[in-house]
Amino acid sequence: MAWLSAVREWFLLREAERLAEGCTDDARAEVRVLGAGIDARAKMAREAADEHFDAVSVVLLAQALELATSAVLIGKGELACGSVLGRAELIRRLESGELAELGLSESLVELAEIVASDDPSRVDRLEPQRRRDAIALLSASLKRVRKRYEVRTRRRIRVLRWLRLSGLGLLLLAMLTGGVVWALMPSNVARGKPVTASSVRAGTPSPGGLTDGEVTDGYGAHTENDGKAWFTVDLLVPHRIDRVIVHHRGDGYHSDPLPLALELSLDGQTFQRAALRDGTFTHKKPWRVKLGGQTARYVRLRVDRKDPNSYLALGEVEVYGKPSR
Secondary structure, eight states: OHHHHHHHHHHHOHHHHHHHHTOOHHHHHHHHHHHHHHHHHHHHHHHHHHTTOHHHHHHHHHHHHHHHHHHHHHHTTSSOTTOOOOHHHHHHHHHHTTTGGGTOOTHHHHHHHHHTOSOTTTTTTSOHHHHHHHHHHHHHHHHHHHTTOOOSOHHHHHHHHHHHHHHHHHHHHHHHHHHHHHHHSOEETTTTOOEEESOOOTTSOOGGGGGSSOOOSSOSEEOOSOSSOEEEEEEEEEEEEEEEEEEEOSSSOTTTTOSEEEEEESSSSSOEEEEEEOSOOOSSSOEEEEEEEEEEEEEEEEEOSOOTTOOOEEEEEEEEEEEOO
16 A cells, blocks of 8 residues: 555655665765755746646756756766756656666656757647646656655654654554543443432423533423422442532522532432532532542432422533442
């Protein structure tokens, strides 16, 4: 798979190190100069093509390809520093197969003859589609040749390899750590669990609205003024509970159910008080109770005062923990 090879090379830089291995400092400096010229011409060629100056783009790409081929040969020591292949020499080497290792298409020979023509209007007189084909061919060839020379030293390549592999290692470690933390982090085990109530006020949502995972500006459940108002969340199996978060109704009346007791039970019959709230809280600033791993199956919220007209209306109840073993 080509993409896998590209990713492997990006991290390991084996081919880059191989290309840099036999390159002298003088040759590397010369290749760096040529590289700047190649980059400039390739950029101008793209801009010319975008403006539909196809003939200009063809000429610039041809020049860039000549420079890129020269850079490869200089890096290998097959061409003297300060020398650049002329178009005639490039055509000759293409025809003789001397540049076969660069993977250049044979159709470049015909194209190079057009570009190298003494007639400056030769490219302009090509059919528009032929010019676009030439741009595509030259661009692909230039991209391929630019991978065959290297301006970095072996030391720099090795440092870059170490940095990239270290970065990859840190990323994988962070992902692994994050995955472990996520796996160990208690989840909201109350979501979607059944809820019972002392009563349900007519025209209000069913008690299950307390565990639907949504905190709104209204309320999730509302009892009648029954004087013994409570909601109980059934977690279905005993859990080691880390914390409970109680969101109040979002439309006010925050002091009506106070004091509010949080109670736990294993059998749904006998409840033990875990916390008591006598200060107001809201749906945006909920009541948070840390329970430190207490075991319970049932979580009950109850108005803890003697008042025949008391009622309970809340927005959402979240329970975080893990099933007990």
